Amino acid sequence: MKIYKSLFYLAGILSVLCLSCQEEPEYRKPNIVFIYVDDLGYNDLSCMGSQFYETPNVDRIYNESMVFTNGYANCQVCSPSRASLMSGKFPARHGITDYIGAQTGEDWRERSKRFTQLLPPDYVVHLPHEYVVLPEALKEAGYKTFFAGKWHLGSEGSYPTDHGFDINQGGFEQGGPYTGGYFSPFNNPQMEDYKDEVGMSMPSKLAKETTAFIKQHKDTTFFAFLSFYAVHSPIQSTHEKWEKYRNKAEEMGIAEEGFAMGHFLPIRQNQDNPVYAGLIELMDEAVGMVLDSLEAYGLTDNTIVIFSSDNGGVVAGDNFSTNLSPLRAGKGYQYEGGIREPYFIKVPWLNHRGEENHTPVTGADFYPTILELTDQDLRPEEHQDGVSLVPLLKGGKIGDRPLIWHYPHYGNQGGQPSSIIREGDWKLIYFYESEREVLYNLKTDIGETTDLSDRYKDRVAEMSSKLFDYLKKVNAKFPVRDPMYDAEKEAEYLERIKNQYMPRLEEQRMRYLSKDFDPGNNWWGSEVD
Numbered sequence: 290m291k292i293y294k295s296l297f298y299l300a301g302i303l304s305v306l307c308l309s310c311q312e313e314p315e316y317r318k319p320n321i322v323f324i325y326v327d328d329l330g331y332n333d334l335s336c337m338g339s340q341f342y343e344t345p346n347v348d349r350i351y352n353e354s355m356v357f358t359n360g361y362a363n364c365q366v367c368s369p370s371r372a373s374l375m376s377g378k379f380p381a382r383h384g385i386t387d388y389i390g391a392q393t394g395e396d397w398r399e400r401s402k403r404f405t406q407l408l409p410p411d412y413v414v415h416l417p418h419e420y421v422v423l424p425e426a427l428k429e430a431g432y433k434t435f436f437a438g439k440w441h442l443g444s445e446g447s448y449p450t451d452h453g454f455d456i457n458q459g460g461f462e463q464g465g466p467y468t469g470g471y472f473s474p475f476n477n478p479q480m481e482d483y484k485d486e487v488g489m490s491m492p493s494k495l496a497k498e499t500t501a502f503i504k505q506h507k508d509t510t511f512f513a514f515l516s517f518y519a520v521h522s523p524i525q526s527t528h529e530k531w532e533k534y535r536n537k538a539e540e541m542g543i544a545e546e547g548f549a550m551g552h553f554l555p556i557r558q559n560q561d562n563p564v565y566a567g568l569i570e571l572m573d574e575a576v577g578m579v580l581d582s583l584e585a586y587g588l589t590d591n592t593i594v595i596f597s598s599d600n601g602g603v604v605a606g607d608n609f610s611t612n613l614s615p616l617r618a619g620k621g622y623q624y625e626g627g628i629r630e631p632y633f634i635k636v637p638w639l640n641h642r643g644e645e646n647h648t649p650v651t652g653a654d655f656y657p658t659i660l661e662l663t664d665q666d667l668r669p670e671e672h673q674d675g676v677s678l679v680p681l682l683k684g685g686k687i688g689d690r691p692l693i694w695h696y697p698h699y700g701n702q703g704g705q706p707s708s709i710i711r712e713g714d715w716k717l718i719y720f721y722e723s724e725r726e727v728l729y730n731l732k733t734d735i736g737e738t739t740d741l742s743d744r745y746k747d748r749v750a751e752m753s754s755k756l757f758d759y760l761k762k763v764n765a766k767f768p769v770r771d772p773m774y775d776a777e778k779e780a781e782y783l784e785r786i787k788n789q790y791m792p793r794l795e796e797q798r799m800r801y802l803s804k805d806f807d808p809g810n811n812w813w814g815s816e817v818d
C-alpha cells in the first residue's frame with residue numbers, strides 16, 4: 290500500500306513538472322486556404338495527365354491530397370458554380386443559372402444574333418443575402434476571412450465583403466481581367482496598383498496579397514480564398530513563357546489542323562496553345578508562392594488546402610484555349626469537359642498521398658466538408674444539396690445521391706440548354722431544344738460517345754422523373770420556344786461559323802505557334818523598360 294502511495298505521489302510530481310517545463314500547445318482550429326482557378330480543365334495540369342502544361346506547384350497539392358476523380362463544378366459556366374460553392378446549393382435552387390451579365394428572353398434574341406430555337410429564362414443576379422454562406426459561417430466561428438481575385442457574384446452591395454469576407458482584393462462584378470489585362474497596372478477598382486508592381490502578373494499580385502494576409506494572421510485562424518482570374522480569357526503571357534511552350538509544341542509535333550466543327554462552334558483538338566500554357570504556368574508559380582509562405586510561417590501542418598475550378602477548360606468560344614480529351618467538349622457544355630474538374634482536398638493530419646477516390650462529388654460539398662473539418666455543427670438548412678466528404682477523407686463511404694445540373698441557357702462556348710442528372714455511373718442529359726434525353730455510362734464511356742437511352746428505357750424514365758421532380762420542387766426556370774425562330778437563318782449562321790470563322794481560328798492558332806509571334810504592347814504589358 291505504502292509503495293502504491295509513493296508511486297502515486299511521484300507520478301503527481303512528475304506530471305506537474307512536465308506541465309511546467311513543456312507547455313501543452315493550445316488547440317487551434319485549422320486554417321483553410323482555398324485555391325479556385327477560373328476555367329481550368331480537368332486535365333489542364335501535369336498531375337492530371339497533361340503532357341503539354343507544366344504545373345509542379347499544383348502537383349505538390351495533388352501529391353498530399355485525396356484526389357476526387359469524379360469531382361464536379363455545379364455548372365458549365367462560372368457564376369452558378371461559384372454561388373453553389375458559397376451556398377452549398379445546386380444552381381436550380383439558388384437561381385443563379387447563368388454567368389451574371391448573360392442575356393435572357395427577347396434580349397438574347399436581339400443581341401446574340403444566333404437565331405436559336407429557345408429563349409433562355411431570367412436568373413438571379415447576385416448571391417442572395419438571406420443565405421448564411423460559407424465565409425459567414427467561418428466568420429461566426431472566429432475565422433479571419435480573406436478574398437482575392439475573381440468574384441462575379443453580384444455588383445456593388447453584393448461584393449465579397451457583403452457576404453462574410455473581412456478583406457477583398459480585386460473581387461467585383463467582372464468575370465475576367467478586362468480593365469487592365471493580366472499585367473499590372475490592372476485598373477481593378479477593388480485593388481490598389483503600385484508603381485513598383487508595373488508589369489507584375491495578376492496571379493503573382495493575388496499571391497502576393499494572399500501571402501501578406503497569411504503573414505499578418507499567422508497567429509490567428511484564417512480562411513483565405515484565392516480565386517484566380519487565370520486562366521480565363523483574355524489569355525496573355527510573358528514572352529519567355531510563350532517561347533518555352535512554343536518550342537515545346539514544336540517538339541511534340543504541331544498538327545496541321547487544329548479545329549473541328551462542333552454543334553455551334555469549332556472545337557480545339559489539341560493542347561498546343563503556348564499563350565495558354567504560359568498563363569497556366571504563371572498561375573502555378575503563384576500557387577507555389579502561397580504554399581511556400583505556409584511553409585515559411587510554420588503553418589503547413591495546420592492548414593487545409595483545397596484546389597478546384599468553377600467550370601471546364603475552354604475548348605470553344607472565348608480564346609479557344611485547350612482540349613480535354615478523353616473528356617468531351619469543355620466550358621459551357623453539358624458534357625464532362627464542361628463540368629468535371631481537378632478536385633483536391635489536402636488535410637495535413639490525414640496524410641493522403643494522392644489517393645484517388647472515385648465517388649461523384651461537387652462544389653456544393655465543400656461547405657459542409659469544411660464545417661466538419663473545422664469541428665463545427667453542420668447547417669443542413671443552408672447547404673441543402675451538399676454533403677460532408679469527411680467520411681470519404683477518412684476512408685469510408687457516403688450515401689448514394691443524385692447530382693443535378695440545370696443550365697437553361699446557350700453557352701457562349703456552344704453549349705445547349707440542358708439539365709443533367711448523374712446517379713452512380715449513369716449520366717442522363719435532357720436537351721430542351723429537342724426535348725430528348727441521352728444516357729451515358731461514364732464508367733465504360735467517359736468520352737460520352739454512345740447514347741444508351743434506347744437500350745435502357747426504364748432507367749431513362751426513372752432518372753428523368755427524379756430530375757424533373759427536383760427541378761419542380763426548387764422552382765427551377767425553363768427556356769421557352771422563340772415564336773420568331775427561323776431555321777433557315779440559324780442554318781445560314783452556322784454555315785458562316787464553319788466557312789468563315791473556323792479558317793480565321795486556324796490562322797490565329799498558327800500565328801501563336803509561329804516563331805515571330807508578337808502580340809504587341811510589350812507582351813501585353815509584361816515587359817517594362
Ligand SMILES: [Ca+2]
Pocket residue numbers: 327328366367521599600
Ligand atoms: Ca469560369
